[in-house]
Amino acid sequence: MRFFSVENSLFLNKITKPVKSLIIGSSGQIGTELAKALREKYGYENVITSDIVEKNHPPYFYLADATDKNAVKEIILKEEVEEIYVMAAVLSAKAEQFPGRAWQINMQILFNLLDLFKEGYFKKLFWPSSIAVFGPHTPKHNTPQYTVTDPDSVYGISKLAGERWVEYYFEKYGLDVRSLRYPGVISWKVQPGGGTTDYAIEMFHYALRGEKYVSYIAPDEPLPMIYIDDAIQATLQLMEAPPEHIKVRSSYNLAGISFTPAQLVEAIRKYIPGFQVDYKPDFRQEIAHSWPDSVDDAFARQDWGWQHRFDLEDIVKEMLTNLQQHFYQDHDLIIG
């Protein structure tokens, strides 16, 4: 268990008190599973959740808008929160439709937290970044940790700006910030909303329903992806690592695997041979094309022992089995 020690002057022995976490955006794709994992590990009551969508229940859940600084402050004070995970953001595809609003939301949430940290309300922050910080001039293959970052999506610009700000707060004010550049996250419990990499998840749903899928990403466009269990594992590992091991305070490259839509279709067809796909690339293809094909996460592997577990074959098996069992029991079993 993760505890910090408090010297007790009366008894001169150490009293331990669990660290309380707050997840902002706990009803979303990553937030939902992060809450479950943290609660299993550290106790239900030590993980406070909040979202603008009410999918959880009180106690320990707060319906709150993270762009409202006072709302976040109240939760921190009431629950004595010490570390915060920010899993709320407007993702890449959606952000292109509402650029000003997306920038405002993504940056406001971060600045509220930076302010609250500076005012002494909490100590440690997990702030997610993304492969979206890379752009058209970034080396595409095995993209290094330190390289050209010239994002041309609003989401990518907000993530890159965020990376610079969190590192600045680490350097100037000692914020214990930890961050990952998540690749596309593949999961079955909660669907993501508005991402470029969401096509991969949609394919599984269409395949299981026996429907034809029209992909907005071109068949030969590789993108870095990761299975949700690996993404959660990386997040926990990074947050638990001793501070002196964290050498990157902007955001760590994180890799699982890379595949193209055509490769995913082929892997799904091993189980559902009749799965039909058409391709109609749209503006999301341009975003995807500006992102890396694969990333080099050597720093994460060296600094805090990161190693992914799920390869394409494992992900396909996990996705089809879980989706079938939890969402498509009533559909005829078409897994061959």
Ligand code: SER
């Ligand atoms: N999965 C995200 C998106 O597609 C990338 O961080 O927007």
